[in-house]
Amino acid sequence: MHAGELIASDWCGRRANAEDLPNAWSLMAQVMDPEVPVVSLVDLGIVRDILFQDGRLKVVLTPTYSGCPATEMIKQRVRQALECAGYATPYLEQRLAPAWSSQWITDLGRQRLLDYGIAPPQEKSGPVPCPQCASLDTETVSEFGSTACKALYRCRRCKEPFDYFKCI
Ligand SMILES: [Zn+2]
Structure with missing residues (x-):
């Protein structure tokens, strides 16, 4: 690992590197929506951003409905997926503005809905x-x-x- 790849340090027992963000995106692409189990949170556009903040991995989520009862379950699944992959203290931010739009569903997500x-x-x-x-x-x-x-x-x-x- 080159020093230039360091993004954050001193968290979950090792140094973060440039692989962590794409790795986190692919983890999120495996977390399925609780209500429609064939589409992932990335397919639906619920995962808005993944970044490092103060040495912690931060995932920004916009639920499809602010009052959606699945929101808590989504957060639990995201936290669990990150913790299982060794990201000990992920920070989840719920962003309500701009509100989620069905236009954020990816082409792959649309195809998966249709197939289902x-x-x-x-x-x-x-x-x-x-x-x-x-x-x-x-x-x-x-x-x-x-x-x-x-x-x-x-x-x-x-x-x-x-x-x-x-x-x-
Ligand atoms: Zn028909």
Whole structure:
């Protein structure tokens, strides 16, 4: 390790190095959302930033909903993932402004939602395509699906109900 790679020192028993930030990002990419277990916190854009502050690893999180009951579970999972990887005292910051936007969901996240049978949020207006058969002949069953951030839809063509991850 070159001295120039040092970012912080004297924490969790070793010196931090330039590998720690990409390493932390890949750890976060393995922490799944409690409500939609096929997408990670990075896929959803919940992890906003990872940096060093005062020699500690700091992860900035913006929950999808400020009142989302999954927020505490997300923080626990993030802390656990970092601690298991040897980051002894991670600092988690919850950032509420700007508010989370469904536009922050990555392309990979959208594809994973679709593969799971959840229609990803669409920013343009118009019908929500069925995740099973791609038909646009769909209807809203309920604005409130299994969780607050989803609505329940039904496809008139294949008759299958599906969740739509709401655009906010
Ligand atoms: Zn369909």
